[in-house]
Amino acid sequence: MMIMYNLMVIFIMFIIGNLIFVSKNKHLLIVLLSLEFIVLSIFFLLLLMLSYIEYDLYMLMVFLVFSVCEGALGLSILVSMIRTHGNDYFQSFSLL
Numbered sequence: 001m002m003i004m005y006n007l008m009v010i011f012i013m014f015i016i017g018n019l020i021f022v023s024k025n026k027h028l029l030i031v032l033l034s035l036e037f038i039v040l041s042i043f044f045l046l047l048l049m050l051s052y053i054e055y056d057l058y059m060l061m062v063f064l065v066f067s068v069c070e071g072a073l074g075l076s077i078l079v080s081m082i083r084t085h086g087n088d089y090f091q092s093f094s095l096l
Contacts, residue, residue, distance in 0.1 A: 006048050013041035028088040032074040039067045
């Protein structure tokens with residue numbers, strides 16, 4: 001029963017993160033935070049499933065390394081965008 005409750009919470013976290021990501025956002029920071037929220041929900045799902053089957057948790061370390069690299073890359077893009085354009089609005093710059 002506890003596993004079903006945890007799976008439901010993880011599923012709701014994933015759906016909320018996707019709704020925030022898909023919705024019309026103006027700021028890059030909100031999009032990056034929603035992506036990190038999705039990664040966090042996937043991490044919890046992996047933790048729950050790997051603990052349930054009593055498997056080693058080394059895969060979680062690999063997943064954490066990739067998620068930290070993704071977060072650092074997103075923050076570096078955000079910083080470079082703020083330095084060049086002055087803000088993080090998507091409408092303030094053109095892709096040409």
